[in-house]
Amino acid sequence: MTTTFSEKQVSNSQRSVLIEVQNLSKHFEGLKAVDDVNFKIKAGELIGIIGPNGAGKTTLFNLLTGFLKPTKGKLILDEKKNIAGLSPHKIAKLGITRTFQLVRPFKLLNALENTTVPHIPKSKLTRSSTLKNKATWSLITVDLAEKKNYPAFILPHGDLKRLDFARAMAVQPRMLLLDEPFAGLSVEEAFRVERVIREANEKGMTIVIVEHKLKILMRLVERVIVLHQGKLIGEGTPKEIANNDEVITAYLGTEAKDYE
Amino acid sequence: MDWYEFFEDIWDEIKDRGYYISGIALLIFLPSILGASDTPSIPILTDIYAIVGNIGLFGSTNFFLIILSLCAIWGIFAASWDILSGYTGQISFGHAIFFGLAAYVGYWTSTGFQVDPLLVGLLGTRFSLAPAVALIFSGFICALLAVCIGILALRVKGPYLALVTLVIPLIVASLFKLEIFYTLTGGDHGFPNVPDVLTPTGILDIDTLNFYIFSISVLLVSVGIMMLIAYSRYGLVFQSIREDEDAAESLGINLAFYKILAFAISAFFAGIAGGMYAQYRSIAVPSFFDTSFSFSVIIMAVIGGIGSISGGVVGAFLLTILIEILLGDIFPSSVLEGVDILAFGLLLVITLRYMPYGVARAKSDQKKAIVFGLLFALSWAIIPISNFFEFLSSISIGNIILFLAMVLITILTLPAIPVFFVSEIVGLFVLEGLMGLSLSPKALIKAKFLIYCIAGIPFAYYLPKVFKILRLRFWGVWPSVGRYEPE
Numbered sequence: 052m053t054t055t056f057s058e059k060q061v062s063n064s065q066r067s068v069l070i071e072v073q074n075l076s077k078h079f080e081g082l083k084a085v086d087d088v089n090f091k092i093k094a095g096e097l098i099g100i101i102g103p104n105g106a107g108k109t110t111l112f113n114l115l116t117g118f119l120k121p122t123k124g125k126l127i128l129d130e131k132k133n134i135a136g137l138s139p140h141k142i143a144k145l146g147i148t149r150t151f152q153l154v155r156p157f158k159l160l161n162a163l164e165n166t167t168v169p170h171i172p173k174s175k176l177t178r179s180s181t182l183k184n185k186a187t188w189s190l191i192t193v194d195l196a197e198k199k200n201y202p203a204f205i206l207p208h209g210d211l212k213r214l215d216f217a218r219a220m221a222v223q224p225r226m227l228l229l230d231e232p233f234a235g236l237s238v239e240e241a242f243r244v245e246r247v248i249r250e251a252n253e254k255g256m257t258i259v260i261v262e263h264k265l266k267i268l269m270r271l272v273e274r275v276i277v278l279h280q281g282k283l284i285g286e287g288t289p290k291e292i293a294n295n296d297e298v299i300t301a302y303l304g305t306e307a308k309d310y311e
Numbered sequence: 312m313d314w315y316e317f318f319e320d321i322w323d324e325i326k327d328r329g330y331y332i333s334g335i336a337l338l339i340f341l342p343s344i345l346g347a348s349d350t351p352s353i354p355i356l357t358d359i360y361a362i363v364g365n366i367g368l369f370g371s372t373n374f375f376l377i378i379l380s381l382c383a384i385w386g387i388f389a390a391s392w393d394i395l396s397g398y399t400g401q402i403s404f405g406h407a408i409f410f411g412l413a414a415y416v417g418y419w420t421s422t423g424f425q426v427d428p429l430l431v432g433l434l435g436t437r438f439s440l441a442p443a444v445a446l447i448f449s450g451f452i453c454a455l456l457a458v459c460i461g462i463l464a465l466r467v468k469g470p471y472l473a474l475v476t477l478v479i480p481l482i483v484a485s486l487f488k489l490e491i492f493y494t495l496t497g498g499d500h501g502f503p504n505v506p507d508v509l510t511p512t513g514i515l516d517i518d519t520l521n522f523y524i525f526s527i528s529v530l531l532v533s534v535g536i537m538m539l540i541a542y543s544r545y546g547l548v549f550q551s552i553r554e555d556e557d558a559a560e561s562l563g564i565n566l567a568f569y570k571i572l573a574f575a576i577s578a579f580f581a582g583i584a585g586g587m588y589a590q591y592r593s594i595a596v597p598s599f600f601d602t603s604f605s606f607s608v609i610i611m612a613v614i615g616g617i618g619s620i621s622g623g624v625v626g627a628f629l630l631t632i633l634i635e636i637l638l639g640d641i642f643p644s645s646v647l648e649g650v651d652i653l654a655f656g657l658l659l660v661i662t663l664r665y666m667p668y669g670v671a672r673a674k675s676d677q678k679k680a681i682v683f684g685l686l687f688a689l690s691w692a693i694i695p696i697s698n699f700f701e702f703l704s705s706i707s708i709g710n711i712i713l714f715l716a717m718v719l720i721t722i723l724t725l726p727a728i729p730v731f732f733v734s735e736i737v738g739l740f741v742l743e744g745l746m747g748l749s750l751s752p753k754a755l756i757k758a759k760f761l762i763y764c765i766a767g768i769p770f771a772y773y774l775p776k777v778f779k780i781l782r783l784r785f786w787g788v789w790p791s792v793g794r795y796e797p798e
Contacts, residue, residue, distance in 0.1 A: 116561060143563035151561075157554035159618075160547070168551045169562040171544045182544065222563055 066093040068130055069226055069257050070115075070147070075124035075135075077110055084110040086281035087124075092226065097252045098259045099268045099289075102278035103302060108261045109152060111278065112228050115259075116149045117142040144172070146225035150232065154211040156203035156218075163199040165214055166190055169221040189221040193247050209240035216247060226257040233264045245271060269293070277301070330678070331621065338527050341379065345372045347520050358709025366693055367753050368760055369636060376523040382631040383530035384587045389611040389623030390534050391580035396609075397617040398541055399573040400553030401465065405476035406608055408483060409453040409578045411599035413585030414505070415487070415496065416449035417442070418595045421506045442508045446586040453582030454575040461571035468556065472574075476605075484600035501596030505589045526587060530624070533580050537620045540576060549573050553618075603652075610655045614662045616669020625671050630655065637761050640754045641742070677772065684768030690720045691730070691763045692756060727770050734762040 070092045077085040085107045092098060100108050113119040115126065117139040126135040134142055142148075157165050167186040174182065190196045193213040198206065203214065212232060219227055232248065233241045245267060252258050262268040269275070269289040277285035277292060279301040285292055292298055325332065343350045344360050369375040388410065396402045423439025440448055464475040487496040508525055540546055548569050551559045560566050589595045607630075608623075615626025634651045642650040666673040670681065694717060738758045742748045750758065 118557065118561075139557075139560040140563050140565045143561060148563070149561050151558065155555045155558040157551045157558070159554060160550055164547055164550075167544070168547055168559065168564070171548055172563045172565070179544065218558075218562060 066095055068092070069094040069096075069128070071125075071127040071130065072115075073125040073127060075111075075114060075126065076122045077107075077114055077119060078122045083281045085114060085121075085278075088278070088281075088283045090276055090283060090286060092257060092259065094225070094257055095252070095255050096257055096274060097248075097272045098257075099272035099275045100259060100261045100278060101263075101265065101268065101275060101292075105280075106278040107281040108278055109230060110281075112149055112230055112261065115142075115228060116147060140172070143222055143224070146223075147228070148219050148222045148224040148226075149228040150215045150219050150230055152230040152234070154208065154215050156206070156211050156214055158204040159202060161200050161202050162190060162195055162206065162214055163187065165203055166217050166221050169218055173223075186221065189217045192220065192250075193217040194243065209236050209243070212236060212240070212244055213247065216244065220251060220256075224256070226259065227251070229258065229260045229262075231262055232260060233262055233267055241267060335531065338379075338531075342376065342520055342523060345375060347372050347376065349520065355709040355712060358707050359713050362710070362713060363689070363693060366756055368689075368692060368756060373519040375636075376519045378632065378635045379628075380519075380523050380526040380591060381635065382628045383526040384584050384591060385608070385611060385627035385631050386530050386624035387533050387580055387587070388584035388608050389615065389627045390537050390620045391577045391584060391623075392608050393612045393617060393620055393623040394537050394541060394549075394580070395573050395577035397612060397619070397622075398546060398553060399549040399570060401570055401574065402470070402473045403476045403574075403577070403605075404473050404609070405478070405480040405602075405605050406577075406581050407600050407602070407604035408476065408480040409457070409581035410585035410588065410604055411480065411484070411487075411595075411597070412456065413446075413449040413453050413582035414589030414595040414599050415502075416452045416582075417445045417586040417589055418502050418505045420448055421445040442506050442590065446508070446583055446590075449586045450579040450582035453578040453585075457574045457578030458571055461567075461574040465570040465574060466567045480600040480602070480605065484597045487597045487600070496597075497595070499597065501594055501598075503594055505593050505595050507590030507593065522591070526591075529583065529587065533583060534620060534624055537576070537580060541620050545569070545572070550618075607651075607655060610659055612669075614658055614669060616666075616671035616673075619669070619671045622669045622671035626669070629670065630658070633658075637757050641750070641758045641761065642748070646746075646748055676775070680768055680772035683771035685764060687720060687724055687727070687767040687771055688760055688763035690717060691724070691727070691767070692760045693717070694721065723774070724770065727766065730763060730766040730770075733766070734759040737762055 068091050072088055072090050072092075075085055075088045076083065088111065100111065102108050110119065114121050114135075117134075117137050120136045124135065125133050128134045128145060128147075132145075134145060134147075137145075157168065160168075163183070163186050166189040167182060170177075170182055170185050170189075174185075187196060187199065190199050193216055195210060195213060195217065198210065203211065206214065212235075216229070216232065219229075229248070232244055236244060241264070248258060248260070248271065260268060260272065269292075272289065275285075275287065275289055275292045276283060277295070277298050284301060285295045285298045287295070337344075340353060340356070343353045344356045345364070346352060346357050346361060364372070370378075388406070391409075392403065392406050395406075420438075420440045421442045423437050460475060460479065461472075464471045486492065487501075488499050489496075490498065492498075507522075541549075548559070548564055551562075551564065552566060552569060556566060585599065589599070611626035611630050612623040613626070614630065615624065616622025633654060638650050638654055644650075647653075662669065666677055670678070673681075738750070738755050742758060743750055748754075
């Protein structure tokens with residue numbers, strides 16, 4: 052286990068930068084939801100973004116995927132193309148997609164149709180049987196194949212989380228942004244989602260996770276980015292972050308430090 | 312794959328689409344069943360209708376056929392609304408814009424107009440199209456207009472399409488009424504004598520049978536195309552946009568493109584319906600842009616079932632037959648104006664209460680109740696008028712089958728005897744006495760039939776349930792062969 056970790060550390064420095072966030076800001080009428088944030092995400096990384104409520108994590112996701120246009124700043128993809136302000140479907144075609152904080156399945160469609168939809172824009176000329184096979188394969192990767200004919204509105208919450216994940220995976224993105232993938236899941240369901248995320252990452256997909264369940268997050272990710280009131284206040288491995296004074300202050304307040 | 316499995320699969324497919332198949336077969340063979348001239352008669356069914364038609368419920372064969380052609384036109388229109396609003400979730404409150412526009416475009420192109428001197432070399436001095444081509448041409452013009460509206464209203468999120476479509480028909484109608492456009496639009500009175508496919512000169516009396524065949528084939532083809540689109544991958548994308556725009560967009564779906572595509576498809580078929588309506592009425596007038604057209608198509612689609620293309624067709628047939636054949640005679644517009652709007656509202660409330668997804672997607676026992684309720688109502692209307700033994704005076708298979716069916720239905724529906732008294736009271740006392748209508752015998756039988764329908768559908772719904780309770784109470788499970796045997 053330790054050897055694989057060190058191998059990953061070594062290869063980490065050789066990886067190319069997938070996306071570079073430069074001076075990214077988003078202001079809502081004076082409220083600085085995201086304020087001058089800079090960081091880089093390398094290809095194949097598994098990154099966690101944490102921060103207290105209202106820290107701007109979801110706004111950051113919306114900026115990265117084009118659902119909001121930044122007030123200022125750049126998002127450089129592959130060290131050449133600025134994707135800030137493009138519409139979400141164009142960004143999805145460039146290989147960045149997301150899931151939502153609350154599950155948002157297509158309720159009246161069944162599970163198979165849910166995973167068919169993301170395959171359509173890429174493959175307009177493929178035969179429908181091929182399309183169906185691809186969609187079925189997406190369901191198999193998250194263990195939902197036996198429920199493929201169930202309409203989404205009758206599936207339980209844990210299944211819907213995985214369905215959302217499968218749907219986003221079906222876009223075959225280079226970078227996947229997961230907004231609270233473990234929220235509202237039982238321990239067992241969270242474990243299944245965790246395994247699915249880990250498998251996807253091992254195949255080379257860059258994954259960014261926003262999550263409040265720090266215990267799961269810290270054992271899953273390689274690097275953590277901490278936001279507080281729209282500002283980036285810390286960046287590093289989970290161990291470094293756990294010992295970072297500023298982060299502890301932001302999360303637990305100044306009094307917590309006095310108790311130590 | 313085994314042959315047995317193969318046939319079993321096919322049988323399952325047929326069973327799933329039983330209502331479609333029987334509906335389409337009925338539409339195709341209807342002229343023969345009604346005994347229209349120049350059609351081959353179908354042995355048993357034609358005999359039966361010869362007796363059923365005697366009660367004068369559906370009027371003459373020609374009248375019934377022309378009403379069914381109208382149903383087909385409304386069916387195309389309702390289905391076209393459904394592909395935009397039911398499938399893609401973009402509500403249009405002014406679909407009549409395409410209805411009216413297509414009527415005018417159809418008139419302009421099929422009567423022909425002087426070509427601009429610059430284009431004479433290309434088109435000749437006078438440009439005109441055959442009515443059938445004009446129909447498709449006006450559909451394309453409507454699709455073009457839809458793309459223009461869509462680029463303005465559909466690229467932004469929000470209810471802007473609903474607002475825009477609410478206003479545009481009113482603007483266009485008032486533009487068309489302007490005096491300065493009189494030569495182009497015919498002003499307030501529009502154009503009489505729109506050439507139709509069968510009589511290109513635009514003379515009023517059209518051949519009903521041929522118009523029926525024409526409109527039913529256009530209905531089948533265009534609804535078939537719409538269903539192919541709806542069940543294709545594009546239909547899937549449309550549905551995903553309806554369910555969740557943001558999620559669909561995050562998966563790489565170009566919202567604006569697909570919304571405008573759906574709008575254009577919808578407008579194309581709405582245009583075809585509008586062109587056919589103009590040919591059916593032989594006029595093109597500004598009242599085709601009326602809000603009442605836009606709203607009745609919505610009500611038809613909602614009652615039939617939103618989000619299933621066939622639902623709009625079902626709703627259109629049910630409501631048009633109800634309005635044109637039954638209510639039109641019972642309450643002539645001189646007595647009670649707007650009875651159709653009243654009926655629409657009432658039916659809408661009842662449908663949304665008991666079948667929120669519409670008739671086409673109702674539960675199977677509700678669907679059966681509607682079919683059997685209508686059959687019961689029909690036979691109750693026949694029973695008091697006909698002499699049973701008259702059937703047997705000329706012995707044919709049709710007569711005997713009808714006789715046996717009557718006997719069976721009479722026995723089955725004995726508990727519904729009070730309905731007859733109610734129908735007498737409502738027909739004679741309420742309508743004639745209180746409301747002061749002078750009902751002709753023809754209108755009286757229609758009024759009674761309406762009451763039979765109102766009573767028959769709930770009756771047909773509860774009959775099997777009551778029967779099941781009684782059977783379990785007094786008889787046990789029957790037939791008790793190997794399934795369940797209480798000791």
